[in-house]
Amino acid sequence: MNSYNITTLDDFIIRRQKDYPEAKGEFSRLMHHLGTAAKMVSMKVKRAGLSDILGQSQNMNVQGEIQQKLDVYADEVFTAALLSSGECCGVATEENQNIITFTHEFAVNGKYIVCIDPLDGSANIDANVSVGTIFSIYRRVSQRGEQVSEIDFLQPGTKQVAAGYVIYGSSTMLVYSTGNGVNGFTLDPSLGEFCLSHPGMMHSEKGRIYSVNEGNYIKFPEGVKKYIKYCQENDTETERPYISRYIGSLVSDFHRNLLKGGIYLYPESKNYPTGKLRLVYECNPMSFLAEHSGGMGSDGSGRVLTIVPESLHQRIPFYTGSTEMVKRVEKFIAENQ
Ligand code: P6P
DSSP states (O other): OOTTOOOBHHHHHHHHHTTOTTOOSHHHHHHHHHHHHHHHHHHHHHTTTTTTTSSEEEEEOTTSOEEEHHHHHHHHHHHHHHHHHSSEEEEEETTOSSOEEOOSTTTTTOSEEEEEEEEETGGGGGGTOOEEEEEEEEEOSSOTTSOOOGGGGOOOGGGOSEEEEEEESSSEEEEEESSSOEEEEEEETTTTEEEEEETTOOOOSSOOEEEOOGGGGGGSOHHHHHHHHHHHHOOOSSOOOOEEOOOSOHHHHHHHHHHHOEEEEEOOOSSSTTOSSBIIIIIHHHHHHHHTTTEEEESSSSBGGGOOOSSTTOBOOEEEEEHHHHHHHHHHHHHTO
């Protein structure tokens, strides 16, 4: 590839806009502003040890978790970027109990709403472990010009227009889908551009990596325990076929499993009777990406994307990744109810 054969995120979005004759550029503008916010957060994450941005803030978020300073920063940056796009009329974020309604005249007519986890896995920041942002985009269902309401944010995941994540790791990548394949863009810091680096990302159908917090093993449902034992004991003559890898950051575990094949599991347990992961801004976007890259997103008994959310911060058990692995854990769960 010659040095100029670069496809930036903006180029890609505009090219793909041609696939939608009715498109007027609103989605392209929204994605452009998400990309800008991602660059700003990336710069802060990369310098976290050098500026007073590490550690905990004085605040508790709606989840009852102490907010990391970078949580607060990322939440502010992405919310501001979505407002300034003029294409988004409201945001649901992990960091706020209620939806954020944009009443500014240039935003109130926005066609889209966004659900976002501004900085997932933020407890890892001080240990310099990769973290991520997860976003999910829907068309509003309320009338344009009216104030957005919570019903706009409680749509099933099948209604997503797009979903994606940013992973702040050894490099910063933005991975997203509009339902027509999953594509990854790597931030080139010297250009300040996200450049297409992983076109057409696909889960392998069979994987060898299982990602689960085995410290919770004793509290898992019987079927999940049996699945984990299956992974550990299913030796072949040549080599143990499964590998345990768990980073403790959904975006990072998901991204590695998307590239290498694997399953991420966060079952319900005594600590989290309905699961830990949030349906609206974690499980739905990651399941949308999983399905559009040949994988699956399940709550252990069925497809995540068909669940109609009952509340903004609803939690569900979550299993996502290579199809053969997700189907197998669903089978173990069903056989050990
Ligand atoms: P545990 C981060 O808080 C998160 O929501 C996911 O990103 C991650 O996979 C999971 O929780 C880690 O939870 O209980 O294993 O520390």
